[in-house]
Amino acid sequence: GIQVEQSPPDLILQEGANSTLRCNFSDSVNNLQWFHQNPWGQLINLFYIPSGTKQNGRLSATTVATERYSLLYISSSQTTDSGVYFCAVERRENTGGFKTIFGAGTRLFVKA
């Protein structure tokens, strides 16, 4: 099956710093999403980005599907950005449905 690797696994930043999180996947996919998991466990949608570039405030993401990677950029980080960031990919199965595969996540801690 598809393998999803996220890097770095852990990241500590000073407030105000910028960072880049990476997601590599081993095969073609139909869907890619980035999530932020809050302290209570809920996955918050950041980007739905099977290809191309999107921006939302201080966050932006780029997926290069032909090279099988996606990047999440966080600029001017804030303490509230702390948490775990997950990349999830999906591919259509023969059944017509989709199987979601998550990376192991990047744990980010932003120091005040």
Next chain:
Amino acid sequence: KAGVTQTPRYLIKTRGQQVTLSCSPISGHRSVSWYQQTPGQGLQFLFEYFSETQRNKGNFPGRFSGRQFSNSRSEMNVSTLELGDSALYLCASRAGTYSPGELFFGEGSRLTVL
């Protein structure tokens, strides 16, 4: 528009018991999928339902089952609970149809097995 709602939020069971978790998708969403999150295995796909039919299944034993009702609400059941079933169970919904579309997650049900 209300988000994905999961109940119960927290529950404690003992080994050998069974548990049923419920998920109400976003209104109009026809696809519901379930995931298990543990510290050791991370986030793993359990199954996906669309129009009351299971379309896809992850690599979990038969003790894990689910179903979807005509109103798109879904339940998952775990029978003969084991300590290793302690986890956060997450449900997600999307509009469905042919294109994948964006997944939206609920707050999860945290299960502890003693």
